[in-house]
Amino acid sequence: MTLPRALTIAGSDSGGGAGIQADLKTFQELGAFGMSALTAVTAQNTQGVSGIYEMTAEAVARQMDAVLEDIGVDALKTGMIANVEIMETIAEKIRQHGVGPLVVDPVMVAKSGHSLLEKDARKALTQTLLPLALLVTPNLPEAEILVNQQLDTEAKRKDGARRILDMGASAVVIKGGHLEGETASDLFYDGESFLTFSAPRIHTRHTHGTGCTFSAAVTAELAKGRNLADAVYTAKKFITRAIARPLELGKGHGPTNHWAYNRDRDPEGVITRTLST
Ligand SMILES: Nc1ncnc2c1ncn2[C@@H]1O[C@H](COP(=O)(O)OP(=O)(O)O)[C@@H](O)[C@H]1O
Numbered sequence: 001m002t003l004p005r006a007l008t009i010a011g012s013d014s015g016g017g018a019g020i021q022a023d024l025k026t027f028q029e030l031g032a033f034g035m036s037a038l039t040a041v042t043a044q045n046t047q048g049v050s051g052i053y054e055m056t057a058e059a060v061a062r063q064m065d066a067v068l069e070d071i072g073v074d075a076l077k078t079g080m081i082a083n084v085e086i087m088e089t090i091a092e093k094i095r096q097h098g099v100g101p102l103v104v105d106p107v108m109v110a111k112s113g114h115s116l117l118e119k120d121a122r123k124a125l126t127q128t129l130l131p132l133a134l135l136v137t138p139n140l141p142e143a144e145i146l147v148n149q150q151l152d153t154e155a156k157r158k159d160g161a162r163r164i165l166d167m168g169a170s171a172v173v174i175k176g177g178h179l180e181g182e183t184a185s186d187l188f189y190d191g192e193s194f195l196t197f198s199a200p201r202i203h204t205r206h207t208h209g210t211g212c213t214f215s216a217a218v219t220a221e222l223a224k225g226r227n228l229a230d231a232v233y234t235a236k237k238f239i240t241r242a243i244a245r246p247l248e249l250g251k252g253h254g255p256t257n258h259w260a261y262n263r264d265r266d267p268e269g270v271i272t273r274t275l276s277t
């Protein structure tokens with residue numbers, strides 16, 4: 001038997017809600033064989049990040065070589081990258097091995113407020129990884145940093161999406177978890193059409209790792225050969241179910257429930273996909 005192969009290049013979250021741990025759980029639930037290249041180890045729980053221990057760029061390169069020279073991948077994603085040297089190494093290795101499709105989750109700041117990417121690395125992201133990405137998945141604050149502009153209306157977000165494609169990404173989803181209002185709406189743009197994926201906003205503080213889980217779900221679906229818009233739709237279903245059934249773990253912002261997707265069919269009918277210009 002074969003399984004689609006998915007690789008995550010990201011940081012470890014000891015609390016299990018975000019980072020590599022969220023990615024591997026998501027890959028597993030969606031039927032992909034998960035592999036990892038660690039960029040950093042964080043000491044982290046639902047209340048915050050108490051330590052960050054970065055890998056060397058050499059360690060990241062060797063992990064990628066080990067996976068790519070032997071097993072190979074059908075799709076890959078990046079999450080927390082920590083610094084410019086690691087970012088450049090990842091880009092070089094992706095080019096050298098000629099692998100894709102690549103999903104770039106431009107992780108900058110944890111929900112708890114802790115910085116996960118050095119400030120000078122933010123600009124490097126647009127020059128190194130974005131041009132290699134099939135899809136980039138910023139949340140609203142990350143999209144605003146990428147385009148250096150407030151994106152407080154839909155028209156501005158569409159303009160921001162166009163500018164992110166000008167940076168070299170083939171497509172973008174500007175995630176709407178940080179927006180106000182009763183729906184959580186994500187804006188997708190692939191250079192041809194805008195699609196809005198919407199779900200009812202769930203009122204919960206347990207949203208630690210939502211972005212990691214979402215981009216991992218897109219990656220798993222791409223590894224299976226799904227087209228991009230369908231992969232994003234499944235990821236939206238996956239994250240909606242995972243948020244809808246919180247695990248109530250820890251004293252702070254708890255993890256989502258990756259287990260829910262295959263066992264809880266309730267919220268699936270509520271996702272809408274709307275085309276606009
Ligand atoms: N409270 C919520 N209810 C429903 N969906 C949510 C909620 N918060 C986030 N999402 C969804 O989770 C995914 C991740 O979004 P977001 O939280 O913006 O990313 P990040 O974790 O990178 O900050 C998106 O699909 C978003 O719409």
Ligand SMILES: Cc1ncc(COP(=O)(O)O)c(N)n1
Nearest residue numbers: 011018019080110111208209
């Ligand atoms: C290792 C690691 N990677 C990514 C995130 C972002 O997740 P969130 O924005 O939900 O805190 C995190 N907190 N930790």
